[in-house]
Amino acid sequence: MLAGATGGVGSQVAKQLSSSGAIVYITGRDSKKLEEVALQAGIPANRAFQMDISNEESVNQVVSQVLAQTPFIHTLINATGIGIIKTMDTLDSASFEKVLQVNLIGAFYLVKAVLPNMKEQKKGLIINIPGVLGKVPMSGAAAYSASKYGLVGMMQSIREELKRTEIRITNIFLGGIDSAFWDNIDLRVQRDKMIIAEEAAKAIWFLCQQPSSGVVSEMVLQPFNHQAI
Numbered sequence: 644m645l646a647g648a649t650g651g652v653g654s655q656v657a658k659q660l661s662s663s664g665a666i667v668y669i670t671g672r673d674s675k676k677l678e679e680v681a682l683q684a685g686i687p688a689n690r691a692f693q694m695d696i697s698n699e700e701s702v703n704q705v706v707s708q709v710l711a712q713t714p715f716i717h718t719l720i721n722a723t724g725i726g727i728i729k730t731m732d733t734l735d736s737a738s739f740e741k742v743l744q745v746n747l748i749g750a751f752y753l754v755k756a757v758l759p760n761m762k763e764q765k766k767g768l769i770i771n772i773p774g775v776l777g778k779v780p781m782s783g784a785a786a787y788s789a790s791k792y793g794l795v796g797m798m799q800s801i802r803e804e805l806k807r808t809e810i811r812i813t814n815i816f817l818g819g820i821d822s823a824f825w826d827n828i829d830l831r832v833q834r835d836k837m838i839i840a841e842e843a844a845k846a847i848w849f850l851c852q853q854p855s856s857g858v859v860s861e862m863v864l865q866p867f868n869h870q871a872i
């Protein structure tokens with residue numbers, strides 16, 4: 644199951660997984676974009692679900708609909724996320740809460756909804772994308788980094804809970820990726836120096852191919868050049 648399939652990274656992950664033969668269930672908030680991604684990735688319409696990750700009812704409903712079609716969710720990839728990059732002078736509490744609601748609390752809803760099924764199987768793979776701002780701070784990233792550091796801490800704690808199962812938890816720390824993520828961020832960056840979404844998706848595809856006797860707990864993929872101007 645792939646959440647955020649309508650995004651720059653998610654849409655590429657959808658294509659790569661589907662073309663390698665996986666049965667992929669995709670979700671996105673924007674139903675029109677979702678339809679397009681499904682079409683381009685060759686995913687049947689009944690495997691594409693409109694979902695708002697910040698709404699627990701929406702998340703639970705979609706996970707139930709997926710489970711009505713398949714007994715097991717083997718892999719959960721969460722490629723949803725929003726970025727608000729503002730310094731404390733302009734960052735208001737509504738924006739702070741919104742970022743946490745999508746990037747952290749939404750991720751909690753999703754993992755909480757899928758985990759019972761994985762526990763039943765005693766195996767599974769959960770991939771989240773904290774990004775490097777889940778590992779290192781940046782000026783203006785108080786809200787975003789709070790959500791992504793929180794995501795890392797949450798997933799690392801869940802990993803401890805799951806030690807007696809074969810449920811693998813992977814956090815991928817991606818540097819700047821050229822996607823719509825940057826469209827509304829008021830920061831001078833060189834998008835042509837960023838990682839191409841297709842290449843970021845290849846790294847996620849690679850994570851999905853790993854044999855189950857081990858786990859890639861963390862992966863860091865950074866752009867080769869500096870992106871800040």
Ligand SMILES: NC(=O)c1ccc[n+]([C@@H]2O[C@H](COP(=O)([O-])OP(=O)(O)OC[C@H]3O[C@@H](n4cnc5c(N)ncnc54)[C@H](OP(=O)(O)O)[C@@H]3O)[C@@H](O)[C@H]2O)c1
Nearest residue numbers: 647649650651652672673695696723724774819820822824
């Ligand atoms: N781009 C970067 O430089 C970068 C770097 C490091 C980490 N990341 C992380 O990588 C992930 C993917 O980023 P991206 O570059 O692909 O961003 P993107 O192109 O902006 O895509 C974001 C995705 O999140 C979905 N989304 C946003 N709010 C949602 C909500 N309330 N409910 C459900 N879905 C929601 C969007 O859905 P709709 O389009 O349908 O609204 C879209 O599918 C995010 O977690 C991001 O934080 C990005």
